[in-house]
Amino acid sequence: MHPKALLDACSELVRLTLKFDHPADAIVSRFFRDNRGLGPRERATLAETVYTVLRKKLLFDHLAPSGSGPKERRLAILGFYGPGDFLRSALTDQEKRWLDQCEAVKPEDLMERHRHNLPEWLVQPLKDQLGAGFWPLVENLNLGAGLDLRVNALKAKRADVQKELQQAGIKAVPTPFSPWGLRIAGKPALNKNEAFLRGDFEVQDEGSQLLAMLVDAKRGEMVVDFCAGAGGKTLALGASMRSTGRLYAFDTSAHRLDALKPRMARSGLSNVHPAAIAHERDDRVKRLTGKLDRVLVDAPCTGLGTLRRNPDLKWRQTMAGVEEMAVKQAAILQSASRMVKSGGRLVYATCSVLPQENEAIAEAFAAANPDFVPLSAGEVLAAQKVEGAPSLCAGGEDGQLYLRLWPHRHGTDGFFAAAWQKK
Numbered sequence: 001m002h003p004k005a006l007l008d009a010c011s012e013l014v015r016l017t018l019k020f021d022h023p024a025d026a027i028v029s030r031f032f033r034d035n036r037g038l039g040p041r042e043r044a045t046l047a048e049t050v051y052t053v054l055r056k057k058l059l060f061d062h063l064a065p066s067g068s069g070p071k072e073r074r075l076a077i078l079g080f081y082g083p084g085d086f087l088r089s090a091l092t093d094q095e096k097r098w099l100d101q102c103e104a105v106k107p108e109d110l111m112e113r114h115r116h117n118l119p120e121w122l123v124q125p126l127k128d129q130l131g132a133g134f135w136p137l138v139e140n141l142n143l144g145a146g147l148d149l150r151v152n153a154l155k156a157k158r159a160d161v162q163k164e165l166q167q168a169g170i171k172a173v174p175t176p177f178s179p180w181g182l183r184i185a186g187k188p189a190l191n192k193n194e195a196f197l198r199g200d201f202e203v204q205d206e207g208s209q210l211l212a213m214l215v216d217a218k219r220g221e222m223v224v225d226f227c228a229g230a231g232g233k234t235l236a237l238g239a240s241m242r243s244t245g246r247l248y249a250f251d252t253s254a255h256r257l258d259a260l261k262p263r264m265a266r267s268g269l270s271n272v273h274p275a276a277i278a279h280e281r282d283d284r285v286k287r288l289t290g291k292l293d294r295v296l297v298d299a300p301c302t303g304l305g306t307l308r309r310n311p312d313l314k315w316r317q318t319m320a321g322v323e324e325m326a327v328k329q330a331a332i333l334q335s336a337s338r339m340v341k342s343g344g345r346l347v348y349a350t351c352s353v354l355p356q357e358n359e360a361i362a363e364a365f366a367a368a369n370p371d372f373v374p375l376s377a378g379e380v381l382a383a384q385k386v387e388g389a390p391s392l393c394a395g396g397e398d399g400q401l402y403l404r405l406w407p408h409r410h411g412t413d414g415f416f417a418a419a420w421q422k423k
């Protein structure tokens with residue numbers, strides 16, 4: 001594609017994304033579906049340009065007014081993903097001079113907001129938690145996320161999958177904490193890979209794998225994945241149960257559960273029972289009162305732990321939205337907890353980094369439910385020989401009560417999890 005045409009396409013995609021009426025990944029996928037002639041390189045340029053604009057929106061909004069032409073074009077020029085001379089061949093002389101000026105701006109001369117590119121309401125909660133770690137997080141969020149795989153322990157060994165990928169020209173290294181994880185450099189297409197089609201692995205962030213380890217579902221047990229969605233964690237739980245026992249995958253979205261079905265077929269699991277529920281107090285839930293060995297509540301959340309891959313979320317969420325979400329999270333956790341049997345385990349998890357969705361929910365639940373005894377996430381993971389388990393945790397007297405993962409510290413998305421045992 002000619003550089004000018006590619007820049008025009010980038011500008012159009014930036015324009016569509018900045019309406020914020022749908023998630024950026026959905027808008028990008030739709031754009032690709034509508035423009036089937038785009039090659040892999042052009043797609044990469046388009047997607048990365050849009051994601052850079054979303055990541056650095058405050059800075060680019062600050063620089064854009066000094067240029068001319070449609071705003072989305074100026075933003076696409078600033079965020080363009082690709083060689084500088086390729087981009088410059090699409091620009092007018094005036095645009096080239098403007099871009100030179102923008103590139104000459106030194107970070108130290110910028111205001112703080114133009115360096116962190118975060119909405120104000122999100123800055124303080126992050127600074128309060130991270131102190132000096134705030135800026136390393138900011139830098140990490142700009143790098144984008146890697147690609148992690150979870151090897152399906154039911155079907156394959158990690159070393160064998162690693163070798164097979166290597167033979168297919170894909171370099172993968174074991175993840176540092178999860179015994180099932182492989183981390184891949186770049187973003188190779190995997191959906192036609194033979195090992196993938198055989199069900200030997202799934203794409204899953206190492207953080208999600210660690211959540212499944214915290215649940216530690218065993219052979220023959222009765223387990224519920226309460227907010228199963230497309231079943232990422234369901235599949236990990238099913239494999240750790242070695243496809244025995246009974247694993248219910250509940251979700252209010254039948255549409256999301258539908259996406260679990262082909263994954264289940266590949267995985268070889270025969271113990272998974274997906275079921276759409278109307279809400280968290282559904283009759284299905286009531287019928288299982290006191291019957292479950294393990295219940296995972298992977299609660300709906302703001303997703304602010306996934307900003308590396310979903311940078312639009314910081315512009316699509318608000319503090320009012322967080323508060324609304326917290327009410328829902330508390331209600332789901334309370335209702336799901338009724339299914340746990342005496343001696344059983346309850347795990348509450350989010351992919352958010354905000355205490356309002358995490359510690360606050362866990363603390364309020366613990367205070368209202370003295371029959372649930374908090375478990376130390378650090379101890380649960382150390383018992384499964386997760387290396388450096390305490391470094392993955394925070395909270396409680398010994399700093400090991402909750403699983404608390406951060407992109408800049410652990411190379412995963414941001415995750416929180418709390419676990420309890422029912423008396």
Ligand SMILES: C[S@@+](CC[C@H](N)C(=O)[O-])C[C@H]1O[C@@H](n2cnc3c(N)ncnc32)[C@H](O)[C@@H]1O
Pocket residue numbers: 208226227228229230231232233234250251252253256277279280298299300301332
């Ligand atoms: C964080 S996502 C789950 C991701 C999934 N566990 C995975 O690993 O791929 C949260 C899910 O909660 C579901 N949900 C929202 N409200 C719910 C409710 N009241 N009861 C059960 N599920 C709910 C959403 O449809 C969404 O799929």
